[in-house]
Each structure stands twice: as C-alpha cells, then as structure tokens.
Amino acid sequence: MxxxxxxxxxxxxxxxxxxxxxxxxxxxxxxxxxxxxxxxxxxxxxxxxxxxxxxxxxxQGDLGTSLITHMSVSESILQRLPVTLELAVLALVIAMGVAVPLAVLSAAFPNSILDRVINAVTSVFLSIPAFVAGPILVFVFAVQLGMLPALGWIPIGTDLGGNLRSALLPAVAVALTEIAAFHRVLRADLIGTLREDYVAAARAKGMRPGYVMFRHAFRPSSFSLLTISGLSLARLIGGTIIVEALFVLPGLGQLISGAIIQRDVITVQGVVTIIAVAFVVINMLVDVGYGIIDPRVRNSARRAKKKAIAPVKAVPA
Structure with a gap:
C-alpha cells in the first residue's frame, strides 16, 4: 500500500x-x-x-531534502508531527468521551424522546464540516466569551495549560463529525446486542441494567467502534489541513499544503509516506485490539494456527 x-x-x-x-x-x-x-x-x-x-x-530513513527550502524532509516532519498528532489524538479522545455516553443512553432508551433528541444533535454535528464549525467556535468561545485563544499554538513543553487551551478549539472542530459517526455505529451495535438471548437471560437473573449494559453488551458491541476509531485517527493525522490553516497551527497540514503549491515533490512524498505508514500501523493495532476485546478472536486464531500446522493423517485405502 x-x-x-x-x-x-x-x-x-x-x-x-x-x-x-x-x-x-x-x-x-x-x-x-x-x-x-x-x-x-x-x-x-x-x-x-x-x-x-x-x-x-x-x-533507510532518509526521506530526502526539500528542493525549495533545502531542509531535511525528515527533520521538517519531526518538527511538525507532534502538533498534528496531538490535535488528532485530542480530537479522538473528545469524540469518544462524548459519543460513548450518548450511544449508551440512546441504546438504553431506543426510540424514546431522549434518543430522538440525541440523534437530532448528532445529525447537526454530522452536517457541519470543520471549516464551518471552526469559525463558529472561534466567534463564540474566543470573541464573545474570551475563554480560549482564537489563533496560534503554544508547544506542550513550554506551557501545558496554554497548549491545551490553544489546541481545544481546533480539536473540537475536528471532533464534531467523529462524535456523530461514533455515536451512530455504537448505538446500532448496542441495540442489536441487547436483543441477544444471553442478555435476556442476564436480565431474567435480576442483574442491574447498568451491569448488563457494560458487562455483557458493551464489549461485543465495540468492534465496529474500534475499527472506525482507528481509521479515524489515521485519517485525522493527514486530514487536518483545513483546520490547521484556519487556526494557524504549525502541523503537517501547513507543511504539505505549502509543498504542493511550491511543487516540492520530495516534501509531499515524505509527508504522504508518513501518513501511509500511520494507516498501516494503526490498522495492525486495530486487528490486535480485536483479540484484546474478545478472547474468542484469540482462541479462533489459535485453533486455525494449530489446524494449519497439524500433520495430515494418512487416509486408509
């Protein structure tokens, strides 16, 4: 790939x-x-x-030298990767922290007024792109309320609090769409799992609804969520160009956009290579995560491996 x-x-x-x-x-x-x-x-x-x-x-680890700036592409990426990586991880954490409770509430009370309100709110999130959500957030929280800075970036090593303040608005702008996607996927899987026979048996034994939800239903329902969260993280690493330009963040987005305009092929190819490697690595981690969430995946893999290496028995004539 x-x-x-x-x-x-x-x-x-x-x-x-x-x-x-x-x-x-x-x-x-x-x-x-x-x-x-x-x-x-x-x-x-x-x-x-x-x-x-x-x-x-x-x-061998040498991504070349920029034909325009004459700087090492590897050094340029290492300087800007922490900004993009922090923005992507923070956006993913915010999305998961909001989407999971909303999905649990929707699945616990399907087709109720609460469920319909949550679906309506997430539909609004899904319909607002980041380049629209960004200016709205800046106007509300930076201009009107003065709670957060509108532009700029403070490195995490300089001031942790200032770094989080400068990263919060762009991270929320990116996370809104992910909240809607995570909520819908997890809600649908939870509703399907809660209709299974073993969940009905757990309820018949008098177990509390919260215990049934998180002990019996949540783990088998999180496969799809794990998949799209891993893909979202990989996509966000290379897909924050507009947000980085909007909030003036010194990340990979600004690096690759400037390189494309200047026809700096070496820099563009180096950044794209890092993004492609991130996709491959994150997909591998997602596959490993399946076995951590559900031991049945590990057991089936072990049985398949034993079957593959087992000696073939002679069939009598």
Whole structure:
C-alpha cells in the first residue's frame, strides 16, 4: 500500500504543468538555466529511476531534502508531527468521551424522546464540516466569551495549560463529525446486542441494567467502534489541513499544503509516506485490539494456527 500511494503521489505531481526547476529559479529563468538545474537535480532522469532512488533512501530513513527550502524532509516532519498528532489524538479522545455516553443512553432508551433528541444533535454535528464549525467556535468561545485563544499554538513543553487551551478549539472542530459517526455505529451495535438471548437471560437473573449494559453488551458491541476509531485517527493525522490553516497551527497540514503549491515533490512524498505508514500501523493495532476485546478472536486464531500446522493423517485405502 505504501508503494502504491507514494507512486501515485509522484505520478500526480509530475502531471502538473511546469517543473520544479522553474519554481526554484523563478519566472525570469531561461530555458537553458531550467534544463541545467533539472540535470543537476536529476529531474531529467526517467520516472521510475527517480522513484527507485528515493525509495532506496526512504527505506533507510532518509526521506530526502526539500528542493525549495533545502531542509531535511525528515527533520521538517519531526518538527511538525507532534502538533498534528496531538490535535488528532485530542480530537479522538473528545469524540469518544462524548459519543460513548450518548450511544449508551440512546441504546438504553431506543426510540424514546431522549434518543430522538440525541440523534437530532448528532445529525447537526454530522452536517457541519470543520471549516464551518471552526469559525463558529472561534466567534463564540474566543470573541464573545474570551475563554480560549482564537489563533496560534503554544508547544506542550513550554506551557501545558496554554497548549491545551490553544489546541481545544481546533480539536473540537475536528471532533464534531467523529462524535456523530461514533455515536451512530455504537448505538446500532448496542441495540442489536441487547436483543441477544444471553442478555435476556442476564436480565431474567435480576442483574442491574447498568451491569448488563457494560458487562455483557458493551464489549461485543465495540468492534465496529474500534475499527472506525482507528481509521479515524489515521485519517485525522493527514486530514487536518483545513483546520490547521484556519487556526494557524504549525502541523503537517501547513507543511504539505505549502509543498504542493511550491511543487516540492520530495516534501509531499515524505509527508504522504508518513501518513501511509500511520494507516498501516494503526490498522495492525486495530486487528490486535480485536483479540484484546474478545478472547474468542484469540482462541479462533489459535485453533486455525494449530489446524494449519497439524500433520495430515494418512487416509486408509
């Protein structure tokens, strides 16, 4: 997947009009100067030769050097990744912290007035994109109430409280859509699980509704929630470009957007590689999480492994 993604990015960037050399030299550059710089940078070589050279260095941890800023792409990513990662994780925590209680309430009282009100509120969240929610939150909490800063970023090592204050509004703007998605998925799974026979048996034994909900129904209903939360985290790492630009945050979003405008192929490819690796790693962690949540997954995997390595018995003629 990583190879296909990086190949696609390289191909798309090469389809754009003009060349990187023209961007570096400026509009007054002559054709001879452009050709000389392309030869110096190796841009006149075949497409797959350029990609293979980059991939060989990337496997060794070297994502190249920016053709525009002449900075190491790896260093640029390491400087900006903590901002994007903190924003994505904080948004996911907020979404889970709000969506799970709402889903439990909706599943405990399905089709009630409370359930309908919660569904209406989450539908509003789902219909408001981040670039609309961001200005609304800034107007309410920064301009009118003065509770939180509107723009800027304070590093976590400088001031923890100031860092959380500067990250809260953009994180909430990103989390609103995730709240709606998490709520709907978990609500549907919980309602289905609560109709199972073993849940009815637990209720017949006189167990408390809260105990039945969280002891018997919640864990088997959280598979879909685990899946979409992992995918959401991976998507948020690379999908906060608009929010970062809106709140002036020095994250990966600003780095890749500026690199695309400047035709900085090396920087774009390095950032996309990190995002693709994040998708792969998070998907692997989600698969591991299935076994932690439900031991039946681990047991079935062990049985399948034993069956695969078991010697084949001779069948009598």
């Amino acid at each position: 990583i190879v296909l993604v990086t190949l696609g990015v390289r191909a798309l960037m090469s389809l754009a009009p003009g060349s990187i050399a023209e961007v570096v030299l400026g509009e007054s550059a002559t054709a001879e100067n452009v050709a000389a710089l392309e030869q110096e940078l190796g841009l006149d070589r075949p497409f797959f030769v350029q990609y293979f050279d980059w991939a060989t260095n990337a496997v």
